[in-house]
Amino acid sequence: MNILSPASDRPTPRFREPGMPVFEPGTERYFVRGGGAVVLRLLPDDELTIVDLEGKQRCELALFAPGGKPDPAALGLNASSASTGIARLLIGTEETQDVVRVLRDHGVPAGVERVAVPLPGDTHPGEHVAFRAEREAICIVHAAGGPMDFEKQDPPTDLLAIVRRARIENHVERPLPPPLGDVIAEYRIDRCTAQSYTVKEGQYLQI
Numbered sequence: 530m531n532i533l534s535p536a537s538d539r540p541t542p543r544f545r546e547p548g549m550p551v552f553e554p555g556t557e558r559y560f561v562r563g564g565g566a567v568v569l570r571l572l573p574d575d576e577l578t579i580v581d582l583e584g585k586q587r588c589e590l591a592l593f594a595p596g597g598k599p600d601p602a603a604l605g606l607n608a609s610s611a612s613t614g615i616a617r618l619l620i621g622t623e624e625t626q627d628v629v630r631v632l633r634d635h636g637v638p639a640g641v642e643r644v645a646v647p648l649p650g651d652t653h654p655g656e657h658v659a660f661r662a663e664r665e666a667i668c669i670v671h672a673a674g675g676p677m678d679f680e681k682q683d684p685p686t687d688l689l690a691i692v693r694r695a696r697i698e699n700h701v702e703r704p705l706p707p708p709l710g711d712v713i714a715e716y717r718i719d720r721c722t723a724q725s726y727t728v729k730e731g732q733y734l735q736i
Contacts, residue, residue, distance in 0.1 A: 555694035563685030566671040571662040574695035587650035597636035603666035608643035614673035
């Protein structure tokens with residue numbers, strides 16, 4: 530019979546970082562906030578997975594060819610449903626101007642009539658759908674919904690969009706976001722250094 534002391538019976542200590550998931554190279558994760566949308570550029574053979582995190586969340590997808598022509602078949606889908614959510618986002622309100630700006634840069638039209646609905650709103654928490662891109666496409670993922678109806682208690686909830694790239698490109702610089710206004714001054718701050726500057730009232734600071 531072996532007798533172990535309390536110290537020797539303890540497991541070997543391990544260092545853990547809660548909330549820090551480890552992804553394979555080429556994996557990208559995007560949270561689609563309830564009522565909001567994300568715009569993704571998909572290349573041939575990229576995989577797109579959409580996860581309904583809390584369940585019963587309707588998801589709308591609109592796909593466009595690089596020139597702006599609707600192309601739902603790029604993910605093997607049919608745009609058979611009327612667009613209620615994405616059409617509202619593309620109106621260009623103050624809340625959606627960032628999305629609209631990105632779409633205009635890719636030649637996407639100001640509105641869309643029909644969308645695909647891979648998650649109709651009757652799913653359980655954690656259920657997901659997956660697609661593979663047959664060709665390059667601009668994809669809008671929208672967690673449909675508006676202000677909560679207090680009688681129905683149906684607020685829009687978040688979706689998770691995961692992109693697994695078929696080809697991993699190293700040392701690719703991501704494009705900078707568009708300026709928030711007229712650029713008055715621009716600084717490059719090298720690593721391990723600091724720099725002071727003055728921001729006046731009403732001006733934006735963009736990093």
